[in-house]
Amino acid sequence: MTEVPTVTDPAAPDGDATESEAAVRDRVVRLLERSRTRSIALTDAVDEADLVAQHSPLMSPLVWDLAHIGSQEELWLVRDVGGREPLRPEIDGLYDAFQHSRASRVDLPLLTPPEARAYVAEVRDKALDALGSTPLRGRRLVEHGFAFGMIVQHEQQHDETMLATHQLRAGAPVLHAEPPPPGPGPARLGAREVLVPAGPFVQGTSTEPWALDNERPAHTVDLPAFVIDTYPVTNAEYTAFVEAGGYDDPRWWSARGWAHRVEADLRAPQFWERDASGTWWRRRFGVVEPVPADEPVVHVCFHEAAAYAAWVGKRLPTEAEWEKAARHDPATGRSRRYPWGDEEPGAGHANLGQRHLQPAPLGAYPAGVSALGVHQMLGDVWEWCDSGWEPYPGFEMFPYPEYSQVFFGGDYKVLRGGSFGTDPSAVRATFRNWDHPIRRQIFSGFRCARDASAAEAAESSGVPTGGR
Template sequence: MALEDMPTERLRAHVAAELERTRARSALLTDSVDETDLVRQHSPLMSPLVWDLAHIGNQEELWLVRDVGERAPVRCDIDELYDAFKHPRRKRPDLPLLGPTEARDYVAEVRDKVLDILDRAPLEGRRLVDNAFAFGMIVQHEQQHDETMLATHQLRTGSPALDAPAPPSAPADVRSLPGEVLVPGGPFTMGTSTEPWALDNERPAHTVDVPPFFLDTRPVTNGEFMEFLAAGGYDDPRWWSEQGWAHRQRAELGAPQFWERDTDGTWWRTRFGRVERVPPQEPVLHVCYYEAEAYARWARKRLPTEAEWEKAARFDPASGRSQRYPWGDADPTPEHANLGQRHLSPSPAGSYPEGASPLGVRQLIGDVWEWTSGDFHGYPGFVAFPYREYSEVFFGPRYKVLRGGSFGTDGAACRGTFRNWDFPIRRQIFCGFRCARDPRPGELE
C-alpha cells in the first residue's frame, strides 16, 4: 500500500519499522569494529565512524524531538560539533566528540523520545509531517550515512569487519542480452510532485523532451574497463577532457581505486579488507567522473544526461507515463535490485531481469551509482524544503549527478527520481557508469 493511502495507525507502524530497521544497520556498521576503529579517521575524505553515529542522532533530535515533537533538547550543547557545514571532514577527529559509549547512549535516548513522539504526533496538517515526511527524511538521512559508513569500512585497513553472502550468479539469458537499446525520443515527466518522501531536489514534476538515444542495457564491467587499461587509455589525452586529463596527471590515476596489478598482469582489488582477483563480469566500481567520461569517449560513446538516464529508468512507452521504478510502482524486492548492503559487491552485469525497464535496460537501480553528464541544479520551480542546506547550497557546475543507487544504498533512499551528487574527482563512493550514444546518420530511418 502506498504511504499516502495508509491509515494513520498503519503509517505509524510502518515508520516505526523503518526506524528500527535502519538503526539495526547503523548498529551493525559501528558494532563490528572496536572503539579504536570507531574514533580513528580512516581517510581525510571521511569522518570517524563515531562522528557519523552521533550526527545521525543529532539530526534526529533537531527535526523530530525539537521540531515535530516540540520537546526540550536532549543535548543542545553538541549541535555545533555535529553540524556538517561547520567542520570539514578532515578536521572532525580534532573535535571534542562524544566517545563511543556516550554516542550510543545519546542516539538511544533520542530514539526513545522519537518513538513516543511518533505515537502521539499528528501526521497531517503541515507539510513537514504530512504522510510522516519528517520521519521519512530522517530514515533516509540515516541510511545515507550508513552508506557513507560502509564506504569508510572499504577505506579502513586491517582484518575484515563485515560479511555478507555473495550476489547470485548472472541469469541464464545474460549472453543473449543486447548491448544497447533505443530509447525513443519525445517528452516524459521528470521528477515528482506526488512521492510522499521525495526530497526537495526531486521536485517538482516537469516535462522534458528528450531526443532519441541509445543506452547500454547494463553497466560497464570490470572486464570491459580492463580493455581500456590495456589499450593505454589512462595515458592517452585524446580520451580525456581538459579538466579530466589535468586531474588524471595530478592524482596519478592509473586504474580504478583499490585495484593493483601483479607482475603477470593480473588485476587484484581490495574489497572490505579482502584481497581478490577483479571479477570481469561485475560492473566497474570506484571510478571518478573523469575516468568514466574517458572510457566512454574511447568506446565512441558518451555518458547519458541526467534526463536521459531518468527517462530510460522510468518512462513506459506503452502507457506514456513515468513509473516510480524501472519495473513499475512497487517497492524494490531482492528480485528487482541489489540494494541495502544485502551483498558487499555489485551483482554480475545483466542481473535482475525482473527489475528491467520496459525497454529491457537492467540494473538501473542498485549495484553501482551511475555517473551522468549533468551538473547538479534545481528543477524549474524548485523550492528548498525543509532547509536550504540539503540541496540548494550544492547547486552549480562543481558537482555531477549520479543516479540509481548502489549495493550499499537502502531502498528507502533510492527510487527512480532520487538524485545523488558529488565532486567529479570522487571515487571512494560506490560509483560506476553505463554509456549512451547518439543515433548515427540514417540509423533511425
C-alpha cells in the same frame, strides 16, 4: 520563479495518498528499526580505536557519523516535530556538517563511542514518542510522515557513508555478506544497447510522499532519440581500456580530466592492483581477490568514466536520459516509480540494502528491468551522468537549504540509481545524488550512451528508412 508545464505525475500509487496514519506509523517504525540495526552493525563491527580514527581525510570518524545521525534525528523529530526540550544542545555545533570539514572532525571533542551509543538510543526513544503522539496532517513537515521519512533516509545515507569508510580502513575484514546472485553469462545477455525513442516524458515527482526537494516538481522533458547501454560497464570492459593505454592517452580525457589524472596519478580504478603476472586484484572490505570480469566496475570518478566512454566512441548519459531510460513506459506514456513498476523494491528487483557487499554480475536481476529493456538501473553502482547539479524548473526549498539548495551550481556531477550500499528507502528512480567529479571512494560506476543515428531515430519514430 520559472514556470513549470502542467504535467500528470503518476509516479506514486494511489495507496500512498490515502494510507492511514496507523499504516504510516507502522512503516516508519519498521524503517527506523532497520536503519538503526544497520548503523549498529557498522559501528559494532570495529573496536573503539577504529571508531574514533580517521581512516581517510575524505571521511569522518565512524563515531562522528553515529552521533550526527542522532543529532539530526533530535533536531527534526524530537525538537521540531515533538516540541520537546533539547537533550544535548551543547553538542549541536560538533555535529553540524557545515561547521566542520570531514578532515577536521577527528580533532573535535566528540562524544565517546559509549556516549554516542547512549545518545542515539535516548533520541530514538523520544522520537518514537513523538511519532505516537503527533498527528500526521495539518503541517507540510509531517504530512504522510515526511519528517520521519526524511530521517529514515538520512540515517540510511550515513550508513552508506560509513560503509564507504569501512572500505577505506586498513586491517582484517570485519564485514561479511553472502555473494549476489549469479548472472546468466555473457552469451545470454542479449543486446548491449537499447534505443530510446524521441519524445517527452515526465521527470521528477510531485506526488511521492517522501521525495526530497531536489526531486520536485514533476515536469515534462522532451528528448531526441538516443541509445543507452543495457547494462553498466563491466570490469572486463574497463580492464580493456586500462590495458590499451587509456590512462596514458590524453585524447580520451577532457582537459580537466587529464589534469586530474596526472595530478592524482590515476592508473586504474581505486583499490585495484596488478601483479607481476598481469592479473588484476582488488581490495574489497579487507578481502583481496581477483577482479570479477562480469561485475559493473566500481570506484571510478566521473573523469575516468567519461574517458572510457570517449574511448569506445560514446559518452555518458545526461541525467534526463538516464531517468527516461529508467522510468518511461512507452506503452502507457507514464513514468514509473521504479524501473520495474510501482512495487517497492524486493530482493529480486535490485542489489540494494547492503545484502551483498559488491556489485552483482550483469543480468542478475531480470525482474528489475525497465519498460525500455534496460537492466540494473537501481542498485549495484551509482552511475555518473554528464549533468551538473541544478534545480528542476519550479524548485522550492524544503525543509532546509543545506540539503540541496546550497550545492546547486557548484563543481558537482549527478549520480543516479543507488548502489549495493544504498537502502531501498533511500533511493527511487527519481532520487538524485551528486558529488565532485574527482570522487571515487564512493560506490560509483557508469553506463554509456550515444546519440541515435538518423536511421535509428527514424526507426524509433516508426518512419520507414528504405524504399518500397
